Amino acid sequence: MNGVKLAVLGGEGTGKSALTVRFLTKRFIGEYASNFESIYKKHLCLEGKPLSLEIYDPCTQPLKAKFSLTSELHWADGFVVVYDISDRSSFALAKTLLYRIREPTATHGKRAVEAAVFLVGNKQDLCHIRKVGWDEGQRLACEYRCQFCELSAAEQSLEVEMMFLRAIKDVLGNVKLKEKRRPSGSRSMAKLINNVFGKRRKSV
Numbered sequence: 001m002n003g004v005k006l007a008v009l010g011g012e013g014t015g016k017s018a019l020t021v022r023f024l025t026k027r028f029i030g031e032y033a034s035n036f037e038s039i040y041k042k043h044l045c046l047e048g049k050p051l052s053l054e055i056y057d058p059c060t061q062p063l064k065a066k067f068s069l070t071s072e073l074h075w076a077d078g079f080v081v082v083y084d085i086s087d088r089s090s091f092a093l094a095k096t097l098l099y100r101i102r103e104p105t106a107t108h109g110k111r112a113v114e115a116a117v118f119l120v121g122n123k124q125d126l127c128h129i130r131k132v133g134w135d136e137g138q139r140l141a142c143e144y145r146c147q148f149c150e151l152s153a154a155e156q157s158l159e160v161e162m163m164f165l166r167a168i169k170d171v172l173g174n175v176k177l178k179e180k181r182r183p184s185g186s187r188s189m190a191k192l193i194n195n196v197f198g199k200r201r202k203s204v
């Protein structure tokens with residue numbers, strides 16, 4: 001069975017828990033505990049294949065989120081980076097997080113392909129007090145090679161579901177790419193044998 005690990009990151013109160021709970025339960029309950037971190041596990045069936053999903057929803061630790069993501073970067077296969085469209089400081093923090101995720105040293109070169117990242121402008125229902133433009137989000141996503149959408153965990157169940165499913169599919173796509181780039185053991189051995197015998201044939 002395929003396993004996918006997603007980390008939902010972002011500033012305090014941006015709606016990380018609301019999005020995660022919305023995806024897992026289709027409900028918006030309004031208030032969410034923020035004093036402990038959670039890893040939610042769910043079994044899904046995606047395109048007819050079983051999938052084991054883990055979603056990491058961190059507790060409020062703005063400084064940790066800004067400066068030390070080491071364990072998250074090693075744990076996760078993909079990231080959902082959330083900001084609140086009515087809070088400009090959360091957009092600045094999202095940018096810092098994207099920078100950390102894309103830093104070449106962030107995973108000490110362990111990744112064969114870039115991690116899948118989805119930038120989410122949450123609380124779209126508050127667009128009357130918007131502080132971050134849609135185009136700014138889109139530009140930031142382009143700059144850091146991410147998917148992008150604006151949505152509302154409070155009002156949109158389907159859009160939240162589509163966003164998570166897209167993030168999961170991107171992770172699975174990366175897994176396939178990684179497999180393609182890494183020659184399999186038998187293929188490397190065939191290449192080695194070919195090299196040895198090829199050379200010998202030439203010298204005869």
Ligand SMILES: Nc1nc2c(ncn2[C@@H]2O[C@H](COP(=O)(O)OP(=O)(O)OP(=O)(O)O)[C@@H](O)[C@H]2O)c(=O)[nH]1
Nearest residue numbers: 012013014015016017018030032034123152153154
């Ligand atoms: N209007 C509106 N409010 C939202 C939305 N999503 C979340 N909220 C509210 O924003 C507040 C924070 O949501 P949380 O899901 O707890 O945010 P969080 O990022 O998990 O917060 P921390 O864990 O404290 O960092 C709560 O009062 C939610 O009800 C949304 O789409 N629209």
Ligand SMILES: [Mg+2]
Nearest residue numbers: 016017033034
């Ligand atoms: Mg939370």
